[in-house]
Amino acid sequence: SSGSEENDVVVIGGGPGGYVAAIKAAQLGLKTTCIEKRGTLGGTCLNVGCIPSKALLHSSHMYHEAKHSFASHGVKVSNVEVDLPAMLAQKDKSVSNLTKGIEGLFKKNKVTYVKGSGKFISPSEVAVDTIEGGSTVVKGKNIIIATGSDVKSLPGITIDEKKIVSSTGALSLSEIPKKLVVVGAGYIGLEMGSVWNRLGSEVVVVEFGPDIVPTMDGEIRKQFQRSLEKQKMKFMLKTKVVGVDNSGEGVKLTLEPSAGGEQTTLEADVVLVSAGRNPYTAGLDLDKIGVNTDKIGRIPVNEKFATNVPGVFAIGDVIPGPMLAHKAEEDGVACVEFIAGKEGHVDYDMVPGVVYTHPEVAYVGKSEEQVKALGIEYRVGKFPLLANSRAKAIDDAEGLVKIIAEKESDKILGVHIMSPNAGEIIHEAAIAMTYGASSEDVARTCHAHPTMSEALKEAAMATYDKPIHI
Ligand code: FAD
Numbered sequence: 001s002s003g004s005e006e007n008d009v010v011v012i013g014g015g016p017g018g019y020v021a022a023i024k025a026a027q028l029g030l031k032t033t034c035i036e037k038r039g040t041l042g043g044t045c046l047n048v049g050c051i052p053s054k055a056l057l058h059s060s061h062m063y064h065e066a067k068h069s070f071a072s073h074g075v076k077v078s079n080v081e082v083d084l085p086a087m088l089a090q091k092d093k094s095v096s097n098l099t100k101g102i103e104g105l106f107k108k109n110k111v112t113y114v115k116g117s118g119k120f121i122s123p124s125e126v127a128v129d130t131i132e133g134g135s136t137v138v139k140g141k142n143i144i145i146a147t148g149s150d151v152k153s154l155p156g157i158t159i160d161e162k163k164i165v166s167s168t169g170a171l172s173l174s175e176i177p178k179k180l181v182v183v184g185a186g187y188i189g190l191e192m193g194s195v196w197n198r199l200g201s202e203v204v205v206v207e208f209g210p211d212i213v214p215t216m217d218g219e220i221r222k223q224f225q226r227s228l229e230k231q232k233m234k235f236m237l238k239t240k241v242v243g244v245d246n247s248g249e250g251v252k253l254t255l256e257p258s259a260g261g262e263q264t265t266l267e268a269d270v271v272l273v274s275a276g277r278n279p280y281t282a283g284l285d286l287d288k289i290g291v292n293t294d295k296i297g298r299i300p301v302n303e304k305f306a307t308n309v310p311g312v313f314a315i316g317d318v319i320p321g322p323m324l325a326h327k328a329e330e331d332g333v334a335c336v337e338f339i340a341g342k343e344g345h346v347d348y349d350m351v352p353g354v355v356y357t358h359p360e361v362a363y364v365g366k367s368e369e370q371v372k373a374l375g376i377e378y379r380v381g382k383f384p385l386l387a388n389s390r391a392k393a394i395d396d397a398e399g400l401v402k403i404i405a406e407k408e409s410d411k412i413l414g415v416h417i418m419s420p421n422a423g424e425i426i427h428e429a430a431i432a433m434t435y436g437a438s439s440e441d442v443a444r445t446c447h448a449h450p451t452m453s454e455a456l457k458e459a460a461m462a463t464y465d466k467p468i469h470i
Pocket of ligand 1: 019117325
């Protein structure tokens with residue numbers, strides 16, 4: 001049906017990049033079709049990423065609080081137990097409500113939704129094998145590739161989603177593993193490790209590199225790792241997995257120092273491989289129309305998201321840049337604004353990063369290491385959550401706020417927060433920085449009391465002058 005008429009915009013992929021691009025294009029008056037093969041909209045993020053992981057992080061946090069913190073707040077509960085099927089069902093319900101919500105938004109905005117797998121037959125035609133069976137051709141003056149990313153395995157490790165799982169399997173384990181080994185200490189591994197750790201698994205994180213979450217400010221990272229260790233997560237850094245044997249009951253891993261050396265073994269009931277994600281372009285027949293990809297399979301684009309083939313664009317996880325849902329959404333909006341002949345803009349220096357553990361860690365802008373490497377003269381202001389009244393009032397006061405500002409101008413270069421709800425607080429910093437604020441601008445903004453956001457204000461005071469409460 002959609003195929004017979006030509007579209008202004010055809011989007012391949014219905015993840016946060018693709019579905020947002022499709023809605024925005026329709027809002028700009030462009031005739032738009034979105035092709036998605038999964039059967040549900042929302043992509044990795046809604047189906048097997050951001051949303052189900054946050055659902056489980058919340059549920060597991062509630063259990064953990066009930067078990068370990070309620071009593072000290074005078075709330076008596078007995079026989080606190082995990083009902084894993086119910087917990088997973090609540091996660092699944094939140095996912096299906098949200099994915100259906102996007103279908104509703106497509107209807108509201110008159111985006112045509114084609115369920116099926118698309119491949120290029122020309123730069124303006126996509127053949128779709130539909131989910132119901134059969135095929136159709138969708139034509140478009142402009143085609144946006146938003147096919148996202150997929151789980152990356154490691155050499156010699158086969159993911160079976162039972163004993164050796166990716167993040168997808170780790171979102172649906174049928175039992176709480178006694179021992180979970182997480183391979184890769186990025187944010188996905190730490191979030192999923194936290195979920196199962198709270199539910200009672202013994203969790204060991206094995207990481208090839210010297211640090212967990214390497215994009216994080218070093219000082220914050222150290223405190224964060226210590227916090228996770230206090231929660232009984234164990235870390236083996238500078239360690240690589242050289243062998244996996246899952247022929248027995250559980251899984252036996254052979255490990256070796258990353259630099260080489262003596263081998264050791266580690267047993268687990270379940271191994272989570274969270275060693276990054278690969279851009280996904282399989283089955284698109286990009287070579288047929290001559291779209292270039294780089295060494296690791298990403299699609300290079302110019303500042304208007306155009307690929308090397310006229311009329312073909314790419315956004316989200318499939319292009320270079322941070323593989324994050326909100327970044328994909330920003331790409332999507334800017335890309336269709338350019339297609340509609342307007343201006344679009346994404347400031348990649350201002351994309352916040354958040355790890356949704358407890359406490360959360362959130363950051364925007366540069367780390368102290370990056371500022372140093374650039375040779376910029378800077379000042380640092382810090383404020384510990386332990387001196388924040390709200391955090392103390394609710395007995396949840398682990399963490400700190402750190403602000404880095406240029407020495408001469410006091411312009412904020414980076415903000416790093418470890419605290420409950422850091423992922424919400426960070427946007428105050430993002431807005432301030434987007435408007436080129438100094439730390440004094442933030443410090444002189446009246447903050448409501450008692451809030452954790454006051455820790456940001458006090459850290460700002462500490463950057464150019466002195467804080468009050470420490
Ligand atoms: P995707 O979401 O991957 O969507 C691409 C879609 O294209 C898929 O649905 C796929 O089925 C479809 N597709 C592919 N090929 C075709 C084809 N040929 N025809 C039709 N359809 C096709 N990011 C955050 O910002 N915050 C988080 O908290 C967060 N948590 C995460 C947790 C986990 C466990 C994981 C795995 C990821 C998480 N992410 C998070 C990352 C986030 O999910 C991705 O950055 C985001 O989904 C990228 O969006 P996208 O639209 O580029 O691609």
